[in-house]
Amino acid sequence: MVILDTVSPTADMWANSGLGVSIVVSALSLLIFAFTITGNLSKRATAKRSAKHIASTGKTPIVIKDASEIPANEIAAIAMALSLYTENVHDNESNVITIRQLQRNYSPWNSKAIRLLNTAYRRKK
Amino acid sequence: MKQSHKYYLLALLLSLVPMSTYAADFGNTLNRFWSMTGFANATPQHFIMIAVGLIFISLGIIKKWEPLLLVPIGFGMLIGNVPFLTGFQVGIYENGMTQVAMDGLQNGIVGSQMVNVPDPKFNGPSVLSTLYQGVINGWYPPLIFLGIGAMTDFSSLISNPKLLLLGAAAQIGIFATFIGAHYLGFTDQEAGAIGIIGGADGPTAIFLSSKLAPHLMGAIAIAAYSYMALVPLIQPPIMKMLTTKNERVIRMKAPRQVSKTEKIVFPVVGLLLTTFIAPSAMPLLGMLFFGNLLKESGVTERLAETARTALMNVVVILIGVTVGASTQAVKWVADPETGELINKGFLSWDSLKIALLGCIAFAVATASGVCMAKLMNLFLKKENKINPLIGSAGVSAVPDSARVSQDVALHYDKNNHVLMHAMGPNVAGVIGSAVAAGILLAILG
Known part of the structure; x- marks a missing residue:
């Protein structure tokens, strides 16, 4: 195993900074390269799928040639509406209200007839 | 005076007898308690940091500037700047460890160096210190x-x-x-x-x-x-x-x-x-x-x-409060070379x-x-x-x-x-x- 001594006592600030910036730029440039390729591959795959679909069904899918035809305000409004819709999903309730009869089971613990301290009451003549 | 009132008065006088006997101890206990309160240990720096914490909380609540961060950090600043006597394992930097000098080999030279070891008189790190480990250890x-x-x-x-x-x-x-x-x-x-x-x-x-x-x-x-x-x-x-x-x-x-x-x-x-x-x-x-x-x-x-x-919410709460609490106004640290106390506070x-x-x-x-x-x-x-x-x-x-x-x-x-x-x-x-x-x-x- 090789251990690199990266800490140099005479490390030059400017050289380190330049190196740092160039590594960040090159790392992200590599990502640009990779995602440009995957983007092109994806576009090709979509075009192939679309061509297959047309060949098998004979129907041409509706394609918006230029998305800029849709005004930006409309896109923003649709996005906002979708966001509000997806964020405000509640449980759907049945809205049916039922009244159930509550029946109390008999218990000698709260029976008035057998409790010890009976309250006084006037006897009818 | 009613008979019952006389009995109450007598009982009160009798209860004061032990208090007067131990008056000196009572004074000492009160003094000791006072020395441990925030009022006795407060310095102007503590109040400055508490004011900064309050500003953070106000900005978060009133101006709604990053409230999810500023409110926990601001409140953490209040927690971290409550003045207290160290040694009771309540502070964020009280990790239950103590520094001892040990002989060892460093860079090929035998010599004495300061090493952190668990202190038996403390029962582990403080609660805040434990929560702060997530920040320290990243x-x-x-x-x-x-x-x-x-x-x-x-x-x-x-x-x-x-x-x-x-x-x-x-x-x-x-x-x-x-x-x-x-x-x-x-x-x-x-x-x-x-x-x-x-x-x-x-x-x-x-x-x-x-x-x-x-x-x-x-x-x-x-x-x-x-x-x-x-x-x-x-x-x-x-x-x-x-x-x-x-x-x-x-x-x-x-x-x-x-x-x-x-x-x-x-x-x-x-x-x-x-x-x-x-x-x-x-x-x-x-x-x-x-x-x-x-x-x-x-x-x-x-x-x-x-x-x-x-x-995410749990971690944001913990990171906010502990980072805020780590901003202590005054934090005395011993210089590793001279042993002199240096203020490494906020x-x-x-x-x-x-x-x-x-x-x-x-x-x-x-x-x-x-x-x-x-x-x-x-x-x-x-x-x-x-x-x-x-x-x-x-x-x-x-x-x-x-x-x-x-x-x-x-x-x-x-x-x-x-x-x-x-x-x-x-x-x-x-x-x-x-x-x-x-x-x-x-x-x-």
Whole structure:
């Protein structure tokens, strides 16, 4: 195993900074390269799928040639509406209200007839 | 006097007999109790820090500037600056350890060195110290990155990958501040930790400072989060200064629709490419891309939901309170060489310098992003031109800086919505600042 001594006592600030910036730029440039390729591959795959679909069904899918035809305000409004819709999903309730009869089971613990301290009451003549 | 009242009076007199007997002890106990109260130990510095904490809380609640961060940090400052006598294992720095001199071999020379060992008289670290371990050992920031990954939609970046360059350009702020901090007298490690403020990424700043300069972590985190909250004030003047009126009204082409496969491939390829270049950034980038894969895979929705809500909220609470509590006004630390006590508290000239450097870092990062967009426009076809206002979103204050771009663009053209485009450099900035942190850690760690 090789251990690199990266800490140099005479490390030059400017050289380190330049190196740092160039590594960040090159790392992200590599990502640009990779995602440009995957983007092109994806576009090709979509075009192939679309061509297959047309060949098998004979129907041409509706394609918006230029998305800029849709005004930006409309896109923003649709996005906002979708966001509000997806964020405000509640449980759907049945809205049916039922009244159930509550029946109390008999218990000698709260029976008035057998409790010890009976309250006084006037006897009818 | 009634008979019953006489009995009460007699009982009261009798109860005072033992009290008078032990009056001296009573006085001593009261004195001891008083010496332990916050009132007896308070210094003007404590009150200054409590006032700063209250300002943070007020800004979060009244102005609604980053309330999810400023309120926990502000309250943490109140907790951390309650004056107390050390030794009762309540403070955030009371970790139940003690320093002892031990003979050992260091750099091939036998000598005495100070070593931390558990102190038997303390029953482990304090509660705050235990919670603070997530900051010290750097495991809160990757968990926050997991949540960010699980809530971020990278579609705009995938549809227009060249926007990654704006995120890369904004990282110039980090390295410019790194140089500036060096010239202000900070060591290389301290300068690296301060420079990362320019990345406008709180978790990354905490992660790097915990590794390079733990003693400056409080000041760095506070500066990073304060400037993130001040993004709507700092960025617009710089954006307006560096752009012409015609550039501000450039309308960008709508981003193309991104397929699900592309969204799934993105975190896998992104992780491998970036961490192979900067493996030190693996804890941050690994969790960021893992969180994004959970979101985009479509089969782990429960995990993604937990990462972006419950887990993220728990960690934000813990990181906010503990970072706030770590900003103690006065913190006496023994000099390892002379043994002399030095104040390493928050109220020092170093903190002021860090605040100044942080502001410069944000300004440079914003300017670099805008200038890069202008530079790219020189090489792009007319229909592919970039609105330079989205360049400022290269600083990774998600989504505040993207929102600022949108607001400024709408000010000049009420129908020009650049938010979607601005999110591209914004998330690129998150990746860029994590890569930059990895590079600084590799060079200076």
